[in-house]
Amino acid sequence: MRNVHQYGKEIAVGFLPVLVVFLIYTGFPGLPLILGLGLVGGLLFLASARGGTAIGTAARKRPAREPEPLSFDDIGGQERAKRELIEALEFLVRSEEAEKFGIRPLKGILLTGPPGTGKTLLAKAAAQYTRSVFLSASGSEFVEMYVGVGAGRIRELFREARRLAVKQKRDSAIIFIDEIDGIGGKRDGGQQREYDQTLNQLLTEMDGIQGNVKPRVLLIAATNRKELLDPALLRPGRFDRHIQVDLPDRTGREHILRLHARNKPISAEVSLAKIAEETFGFSGAQLESVMNEAAIYAMRDDSQQLGAEHFGKAIDKVLMGERMDRETTREERERVAIHELGHAIVAETVRPGSVAQVSLTPRGGALGYVRHHPDQDRYLYTKEALENQIMIALGGAVAEELHYGGRSTGSKGDFEQATNIVRTMIESGMSGLGIVHPQAVTVEQWSQENAVILGDLTERTRELLNRHADTFRRLFPILVKEETLSGDRLREQLRQADRSA
Structure with missing residues (x-):
């Protein structure tokens, strides 16, 4: 209920224009002086109201009630x-x-x-x-x-x-x-x-x-x-x-998932420990979103429980973004399939068991993606591990070169990732420059060392993919037709190739 002071201000605001019109009509000689004083008074009132409200609002709007119980x-x-x-x-x-x-x-x-x-x-x-x-x-x-x-x-x-x-x-x-x-x-x-x-x-x-x-x-x-x-x-x-307050490790991620799973009907086939392994680098907020999105997918499917497929979709959505309705041409789909197979085959060769899924589903800004899951959390990397990551990043572009004779704009993000890893190698003393301060390296030296590292690893990636050309040819039509390829199926094809060799 508004108080008398609030009504008084409204009455004054409504009365003043009427008074001014009346004085103009009667030809009152002191009208300019009254208008000037009114203008100054109005400005002072607005300034004081603005300042007083601004100073006091922050505190007065603070919740006086208890926050939700949280231990x-x-x-x-x-x-x-x-x-x-x-x-x-x-x-x-x-x-x-x-x-x-x-x-x-x-x-x-x-x-x-x-x-x-x-x-x-x-x-x-x-x-x-x-x-x-x-x-x-x-x-x-x-x-x-x-x-x-x-x-x-x-x-x-x-x-x-x-x-x-x-x-x-x-x-x-x-x-x-x-x-x-x-x-x-x-x-x-x-x-x-x-x-x-x-x-x-x-x-x-x-x-x-x-x-x-x-x-x-x-x-x-x-x-x-x-x-x-x-x-x-x-x-x-x-x-x-x-x-x-760091990002949680695997044990911490599993704990967070169990906390958010308390009010959700989860299928017995779902392993939260496995989901924790697949969500390396996720924050607590992202893990809560994974749980929530999985429940949304289950509700859309009229399912009574949250299944493994729902969590797979939820991880993809949180990691890559919402699935887009973008229609791609057959030529684009085939090029994306070649690109993603290049990433996947290199990844599975240098880091066995790391590929979870290959997909041609457009998400976020990507027309396709490879979802990885590490065997364990890693915070220290050797030179070999960093070189393997660069080869995985270059796999898509090299695969396009082998099949089409050139690259596409889809490799832009991969190249940024590769050059960032090269920067880490140089700053960590793992390059031909030895142990140097980054600011002591000239732009020419940096560019030259970057070209040497990426050139060598590009050639190694090309040799690796050439060795698996038969696997490429067998998996390509499957991925184009079904749009998804599980990591298990990829590994089975690679094992068959090794046995036949």
Whole structure:
């Protein structure tokens, strides 16, 4: 229900135009002066309303209710990050014991890592673990063109956190700022007064946090670009703990999948451990999407359970994008089949058992693709492993050259991948240049070494595909007709070729 003040403003807005028309009609001599004063007053009113609303809105719109119950047990794939965070939160939970040992309470915890790894979930679980009031905001909410507005929002946010903690009779409050690089970026000494004032106010509020004053306030922030943050924000005494939240490993991915499978009817034939192996490099958000998309495919098929085929389609969709309705010509389909078979045969030869499926189904920006699944997670690579990856990337273009005498634009992404791996080899001291600093290498040296490595590996790829020309000829019509080829069928054909040889 609107109050009297709101009605008063509406009446004034409606009355003033009538008054002006009346004065014009009667020829009132002081009308210009009244119009001038009215204009100035209106501008001042709008400025004050804009500033006051902008300063107070961020805090007043914070949810006063409890966040949805979320414990650390509900978060999978981040065991190390959870241990580090719980250890830091113990100083807040066991504050009296910490005071006996003269331990300074933590003021800030910074969560860093790729998108979708669960940084926001960890912050919510931290509030549940410490029974704290939880307020959340995004770094972009404090950025304004008006000087002082962002700083005012920071003050209001901390003030609101303390007020809610007192109101709900809590000993502590947790403020979570996502994408803090929006307000905590490095200061360059320029004229960005609004950004500098907002960051300075955040630093001041963090310095003002006292461990012996209740309610205690803990700031948790998240970013995936830690290198952009100002050093004054990162120093001890402000963000005392920096916790890396990485992509989950195979065990973590399986844990995440089991968490999201609790409310879904999954067929007994489905192995979540196998799905975890096939989703190397997926974040927690992507794994949740795989589960959700598999359920959608099952519902579309009027199936009572989520089957292996549904998960296969879901992984393809999350990895490559939605299936497109693009109609390709027969010539394009045949060229794409040659291209993808080149990738698949090279991959299965240099890394046996790695191909999951070859498909001509257009997804995202690709007209076809080969889905791989690694035998195990790898984080360190030898020179041989990197060369094998380059050969797999070049397999498509080399296959087109052997069958058509030239390449197509479909190899553009493959070449980018290959050159990026060459860059890794050079920077890791695995090239003919030896151990060198990347900045000490000239453009000519870089181009020459890149050409040498790619030229040698292209020739090795050509020799490999020539050895499997018969397998190529047998698989090509099958893939063009059925549009998909399983990794098992590919391996069977390769084994037959080896036996006949």
